[in-house]
Amino acid sequence: MSAGTIYGVGLGPGDPELMSVRADRLVRDARHVAFFRKAGRSGQARAIVAGMLRPDAAEIAMEYPVTTEIRFSDPRYNAILSQFYEGCVARLRDLADAGHDVVVLCEGDPFFYGSFMHLHSRLTDLRVETVPAITGMSGAWTATDSPVTWGDDVLTVLMGTLPEDELARRMAGSDALVVMKLGRNLDRVRRALERVGRLGAAWLVEYATMPKERVIRLAEAGETVAPYFAIVVVHGQGRRP
Amino acid sequence: MSAGTIYGVGLGPGDPELMSVRADRLVRDARHVAFFRKAGRSGQARAIVAGMLRPDAAEIAMEYPVTTEIRFSDPRYNAILSQFYEGCVARLRDLADAGHDVVVLCEGDPFFYGSFMHLHSRLTDLRVETVPAITGMSGAWTATDSPVTWGDDVLTVLMGTLPEDELARRMAGSDALVVMKLGRNLDRVRRALERVGRLGAAWLVEYATMPKERVIRLAEAGETVAPYFAIVVVHGQGRRP
Numbered sequence: 016m017s018a019g020t021i022y023g024v025g026l027g028p029g030d031p032e033l034m035s036v037r038a039d040r041l042v043r044d045a046r047h048v049a050f051f052r053k054a055g056r057s058g059q060a061r062a063i064v065a066g067m068l069r070p071d072a073a074e075i076a077m078e079y080p081v082t083t084e085i086r087f088s089d090p091r092y093n094a095i096l097s098q099f100y101e102g103c104v105a106r107l108r109d110l111a112d113a114g115h116d117v118v119v120l121c122e123g124d125p126f127f128y129g130s131f132m133h134l135h136s137r138l139t140d141l142r143v144e145t146v147p148a149i150t151g152m153s154g155a156w157t158a159t160d161s162p163v164t165w166g167d168d169v170l171t172v173l174m175g176t177l178p179e180d181e182l183a184r185r186m187a188g189s190d191a192l193v194v195m196k197l198g199r200n201l202d203r204v205r206r207a208l209e210r211v212g213r214l215g216a217a218w219l220v221e222y223a224t225m226p227k228e229r230v231i232r233l234a235e236a237g238e239t240v241a242p243y244f245a246i247v248v249v250h251g252q253g254r255r256p
Numbered sequence: 257m258s259a260g261t262i263y264g265v266g267l268g269p270g271d272p273e274l275m276s277v278r279a280d281r282l283v284r285d286a287r288h289v290a291f292f293r294k295a296g297r298s299g300q301a302r303a304i305v306a307g308m309l310r311p312d313a314a315e316i317a318m319e320y321p322v323t324t325e326i327r328f329s330d331p332r333y334n335a336i337l338s339q340f341y342e343g344c345v346a347r348l349r350d351l352a353d354a355g356h357d358v359v360v361l362c363e364g365d366p367f368f369y370g371s372f373m374h375l376h377s378r379l380t381d382l383r384v385e386t387v388p389a390i391t392g393m394s395g396a397w398t399a400t401d402s403p404v405t406w407g408d409d410v411l412t413v414l415m416g417t418l419p420e421d422e423l424a425r426r427m428a429g430s431d432a433l434v435v436m437k438l439g440r441n442l443d444r445v446r447r448a449l450e451r452v453g454r455l456g457a458a459w460l461v462e463y464a465t466m467p468k469e470r471v472i473r474l475a476e477a478g479e480t481v482a483p484y485f486a487i488v489v490v491h492g493q494g495r496r497p
Binding site for chain 1: 268269271272273274275276277278280333334335336337338341365366367368369370373374376377386387388389390391394395397398401402403404405406407408409410411412413414415417418426430437465495496497
């Protein structure tokens with residue numbers, strides 16, 4: 016018996032119709048389906064594939080031991096997360112060793128700021144296939160109904176977790192902008208955009224491609240904490256014949 | 257009779273299995289299919305959907321009047337391209353006015369450096385729907401079998417058409433890099449990466465997700481002109497528990 020394959024399957028921005036044909040088939044055929052979730056929650060990746068799994072699919076919920084309770088600058092953070100990923104990998108390895116394929120559900124694109132990468136880097140001795148997907152940011156700029164980049168525009172992708180000065184400096188120097196990992200960083204992102212005169216051009220996109228989709232000018236968005244599925248987009252203004 | 261809808265349908269990086277479920281359905285059901293191509297060529301977008309169209313689908317080939325024969329800095333370039341896009345739009349508008357839906361095939365993601373944007377911006381009075389897709393860059397970094405961004409990594413997307421000094425400056429200042437529009441700019445991109453000490457970490461990915469896929473260290477790639485489907489990737493090295 017040969018060992019099974021671990022598939023890191025990108026699910027895209029949220030609308031199940033935006034999964035790739037390959038991802039759709041892998042998910043529907045899977046006998047073993049693993050996914051990350053916050054403890055006590057149903058999990059966003061699992062929610063995207065609701066109604067798609069085989070009735071006999073075995074589900075492996077991998078529950079984060081921490082999310083935002085410990086700051087990532089805390090030395091305990093890396094140790095706890097590392098131990099968690101090792102445990103996940105052990106479960107996947109046992110299944111693969113027993114000859115089973117496992118589909119790991121990944122929101123967005125697995126190799127673009129995704130948790131699957133922490134499994135992938137630990138599974139170098141197994142057969143692992145990664146299926147790319149539509150990124151959350153593609154879902155977001157499509158929701159604004161306006162192209163994000165034209166001609167020679169430079170696009171910079173920033174995490175809202177960066178310091179305000181760095182955010183402002185990079186925001187000033189780029190044509191088009193995407194800011195992710197907003198959450199409780201939303202106010203800092205807003206201040207940084209305002210400092211460099213770009214707040215008026217910024218859009219806040221929540222739940223892109225999902226039923227709760229909301230597109231609003233960031234300057235007019237009242238909230239100070241963004242939902243998990245939220246992305247800021249500033250469109251480039253490059254060459255256009 | 258109501259007017260038809262123009263669908264800008266992203267096809268993704270090249271592998272037809274990486275089209276979204278929605279794109280797959282729209283393409284297979286379409287009665288009118290439009291696509292850009294270079295005059296005298298079959299067209300890359302059309303090639304991706306080979307074997308997928310209805311036998312009775314009407315095809316609308318939109319042939320670029322110029323590609324690289326005139327530099328985009330030449331004032332004639334914008335005038336010629338603008339006239340071309342106006343002509344394309346007139347054809348699509350006639351079909352929509354006659355009640356037909358039209359699927360416009362788009363390589364990659366339509367709103368990310370795509371030609372469809374030039375139709376979209378001219379079709380504001382019609383019903384237009386844009387279907388996002390897996391970007392060529394997602395296909396490229398997935399082909400390297402290594403995540404492109406971790407933790408707080410900053411990703412910068414650059415066009416190879418930019419001046420060498422600007423390329424070098426931006427390459428030095430970003431964690432992860434993607435460089436597109438390589439073509440005859442490949443040598444300049446290589447020199448810029450070398451100037452900032454990042455050539456050794458750069459990968460050249462050609463025809464990602466397609467049968468001719470090739471992944472090679474840019475420093476070891478002999479060619480000075482890259483094929484149309486080529487992307488340079490430098491992976492970020494951010495936080496990873």
